[in-house]
Amino acid sequence: MKFLRFGAEGQEKPGLLDEGGLIRDLSGVIKDLTPDQLGAEALAKLADLDVEALPVVEGAPRLGVPVAGIRKVLAIGLNYADHAAETGAVPPKEPMLFSKAITSICGPDDPTELPASSTHLDWEVELGFVIGTRAKAIPAGTGLDHIAGYVLANDYSEREWQKDRAGQFVKGKSHDTFCPLGPWLVTRDEVADPQDLDMYLRVNGESRQKGNTSTMIHKVAFLVDYLSQFVTLEPGDVILTGTPPGVGAGMKPPRYLKAGDIVELGIDGLGTQRHEVVAL
Incomplete structure (x- = not known):
């Protein structure tokens, strides 16, 4: 569903x-x-x-975050080898974990805020999954059993804040609107193989990212097992799984978002998002 x-x-x-x-x-x-x-x-x-x-909802209402009461958002960095290469990074042997603030979550078509001090706002189309049952130190190979469903996400990142302003990645990942989710939560039974989903992202109609979840270094099932050894995963928790190549920071020269840009993205079976970048 x-x-x-x-x-x-x-x-x-x-x-x-x-x-x-x-x-x-x-x-x-x-x-x-x-x-x-x-x-x-x-x-x-x-x-x-x-x-x-069930009653039909008329018109085209705004869609919000598909799950209310999300408690935490965890994300995996450099989880596609070709994305790591384009940014000059070495793929980590173990998943690179960071978090995004709950206040960064927004609806799938809500505007994306460009903070006044932002100069390096970047895009990242990602497969996300939502935990359905509590996972703490679970046995290897049981990860998928704890997933309720999957969501499309954009892990917006302010690269200067992330890399040059000291501290952890969370600083560049957590501004308001930097984590649009949806349009839907697609239940696990409707996704035959989370490791075979095409994904794309365009900026102003120009293709920027095109990939498939098959090229993930650390797969979805393993990520649930792995993370549960360090962090108790609760129902409603969202995990973002990384992005394929094509981010602005990897272009030569780098290209970043500006006010008025339109970002469109999608993943097979999980719907699409569209954001207009608006200056604060």
Whole structure:
């Protein structure tokens, strides 16, 4: 199933996308799509609903973050060998972990803020997954069992803040709007192989990134196993899995976003996003 949340910011209602591409209102069934709704039993109950009996949402409402109450966002850096090469980095032997602030999360088509002091705002199309059941020091090979579903994400990064302003990556990754998620949470059963998904990103209609999740160094299932040894993963937690080549920092000369730019991205089966960059 493809779950979503629609409506004005702060007033979103739960919904789902039916097979005909219509948004169906779930607010008469559940109050919201929260971490409590992401376990196998809760998702099974929603899957048994008569979708055709749910109210159709008319028009084209704003879509919000597809899951309410996300507790943390973890991300993996340099997880595509060709992306590491374009930035002059050596791929790490173990996953490189950093976090993004919860306040960076926004809807899939919300504007992207260009902070007044930003000079190196970059893009990163990424596959994200959402935890459905708690994972702490889980046995190897069981990672996928803890995933509720997958989301499209853009790991926006201010490269000067990230690399030249001291401290950890989180500084350059966490401004408001730097983590658009959605449009949908696509349940695990609808993604046959998370390691075979085409992905792309365009800026002003020009292709910048084109890749496939098959070239990840550390695969999705392993990442859940691995991270659970260090961090307890709770329902609703989001993990971003890295980006393929084509980021602005890797271009010669580097190219970064400016006010008025339009960023479009997508992943097979997970939908698309469109952002206009707006100056603060």
